[in-house]
Amino acid sequence: MNPTQNHSQVSILGIGTALPVHEIPQSDITELLTSHLEDKPDLARFARRIFRSCGVDTRYTVEPSYKGTAGECRYLPAGDHSNIPTTEERMDTYKREALPLGLEAAKKALKESGTHPEQITHLITVSCTGQYSPGLDVMLIRQLGLSPRTNRLPLMFLGCAAGLKAIQMARDVVQGAPGSRVLVVCVELCTLHFQPVMEKEALFAASFFGDASASCVVGEAEDHHADYLQLGTGYSVLLPDSTEDMTWEVGNYGFDLFLSPRIPKMLGSHLVPELDKLLAGDSMPELWAIHPGGRGIVDSVQDVLNLRDDQTRFSRDILRNAGNLSSCTIMFVLNAMVSDLKSQDSASKEGVAMAFGPGLTAELMRFKYVPAQVSSQKTETDHVYL
Known part of the structure; x- marks a missing residue:
């Protein structure tokens, strides 16, 4: 590696994170998911083994029904599956819950970085668990008091790698336009997509995902x-x-x-x-x-x-x-x-x-x-x- 002089030092100046209020032990999610597998004892045993061994003790969700019984949870019901929420219903919940969580993380990142909202020149929003338009980017600009001329760059449906991709995109923005300051906001409500599982392969996906938001401010580090x-x-x-x-x-x-x-x-x-x-x-x-x-x-x-x-x-x-x-x-x-x-x-x-x-x-x-x-x-x- 040959170092080169750099007087801008593009950096993450502050990070903010947020979790929903509903905390769920992994054991409770396991019981909810396996409650509809009474006629499939082998799959139920496999599910319990996967959920115990995946390295997760606790998860968080925006959906309070996961804290109830199988009879109260439409996402992972026991018995009749006819009332499982449709994708439209799940997106309605995403639209309602994503913004408050994203705002919480973004405000922490702005405060941690010492950045006034009007200093933000670019906003990168990231999610693969919900979509609507006008989207999270527009709502964040309004609620945070960012300039209406903030350059909006949504990254949608790119999965788990998208958070780091957004950070690298923010770095490139600042390197290409010195003086820019980029706010990255990720919101993922993974638990809105839980469904009754009937196949072993689907259990790996259901065993460890949770809800959260995270944000960071990327800019030049002079005087920071x-x-x-x-x-x-x-x-x-x-x-x-x-x-x-x-x-x-x-x-x-x-x-x-x-x-x-x-x-x-x-x-x-x-x-x-x-x-x-x-x-x-x-x-x-x-x-x-x-x-x-x-x-x-x-x-x-x-x-x-x-x-x-x-x-x-x-x-x-x-x-x-x-x-x-x-x-x-x-x-x-x-x-x-x-x-x-x-x-x-x-x-x-x-x-x-x-x-x-x-x-x-x-x-x-x-x-x-x-x-x-x-x-x-x-x-x-x-x-x-x-």
């Missing part, structure tokens, strides 16, 4: 005196022979997700050469922000890269305490990492972020944690990674 994440080089890559291993399609009763159990192994086999390309001969960094698409994915990445347990703990903690939050998850991981580094008065450290989605797509990006005491004493040696 708080801790930040300097954004380095990165790219997106389609992995070979994997198109059908992760699919997300609109059905009559929500969106239908399929996840192949061979995804962790596939990621492991292709990740090393891609990281070699990303690092371009540099040594392995200390920090690893891995999207926890499931326990098996984190296990596979840790194994092939020979990472220590403490290097994957942020990913595992988010998965255990909130589940897979689709595009929001990578920002939850980065936020937890920054909070921990800040609490330890850590020195600057380099890292790699990665997230995975349909395609199969891998998003890879280098970054550097810069503590406040360093950010206020920037020198001519500051650089990004090429």
